[in-house]
Amino acid sequence: MTGLGTALRWAGAVLLAGIAVVHGRLWLDGYRTIEVIGPLFALDTVLAALLAGALVVVSRRLLPLVALAGAALAAGTAAGLLFSTQVALFGFSESLSARHAVLSLVLEVAATVVLLALAATSVRQRSAETAAAQAATRTSR
Numbered sequence: 001m002t003g004l005g006t007a008l009r010w011a012g013a014v015l016l017a018g019i020a021v022v023h024g025r026l027w028l029d030g031y032r033t034i035e036v037i038g039p040l041f042a043l044d045t046v047l048a049a050l051l052a053g054a055l056v057v058v059s060r061r062l063l064p065l066v067a068l069a070g071a072a073l074a075a076g077t078a079a080g081l082l083f084s085t086q087v088a089l090f091g092f093s094e095s096l097s098a099r100h101a102v103l104s105l106v107l108e109v110a111a112t113v114v115l116l117a118l119a120a121t122s123v124r125q126r127s128a129e130t131a132a133a134q135a136a137t138r139t140s141r
Contacts, residue, residue, distance in 0.1 A: 002121070002125060004121060005118065005121050005122060005125060008114055008115075008117055008118035008121060009055055009056070009063070009118060010056075011114045012052075012055050012067060012070060012111060012114045012115045012118050013052045013053075013055040013056050014052075015074070015107055015110050015111035015114060015115075016048045016049075016051050016052035016055065016070050016073075016074070016111055016115075017048070017049065017052040018107045018111075019044070019048040019073075019074060019077065019104070019107050019108060019111060020044075020045050020046075020048035020049040020052060022100050022103060022104045022107060023041045023044045023045045023048065023077075023104070024041075024042075024045040024049075025100070026041060026099070026100060026104075027041040027042050027045060029099070034092055035090070035091070036090035036091070036092075037089070037090055037092045040080075044073070044077055047073055048070075048073060048074075051066060051069055051070040051073060052070075054066045055067065055070065060122065060125075063118070063119075063122045064118075064119040064122045064123050067115045067116070067118040067119040067122065068115070068116075068119045070111065070115045071111070071112050071115035071116045071119065074107075074108045074109075074111035074112045074115065075108070075112045077104075077108050078104075078105055078108035078109055078112065081094060081101065081104060081105055081108070082105070
């Protein structure tokens with residue numbers, strides 16, 4: 001993996017871990033009592049933590065898939081936050097002035113961008129390695 005790929009992998013893991021911490025903290029601070037939203041915050045916490053760990057340990061072959069899953073989680077969470085500031089989501093309305101709302105949004109947008117870049121970089125690198133291996137096989141015949 002290139003230096004850029006390694007940096008994106010670790011940045012993505014840190015950003016997903018940040019999302020897990022923020023949502024876990026909000027869940028503990030009272031969001032757990034909100035019907036539907038509470039369980040979604042718990043699920044977001046668990047999934048973000050699992051994906052952060054997976055980014056660190058997964059093989060290069062599966063890295064694009066894990067990066068895309070993390071990007072989807074982060075983008076979906078950001079969309080849910082933004083949507084809930086305009087319309088009641090499952091009967092709950094949020095405000096960007098709420099505790100940690102802006103931090104959460106920044107982490108989610110940054111994670112989405114970083115993880116999409118990681119997925120693209122990983123696929124491109126794997127394609128280049130496959131082409132190089134095929135060229136080497138052709139010349140050795």
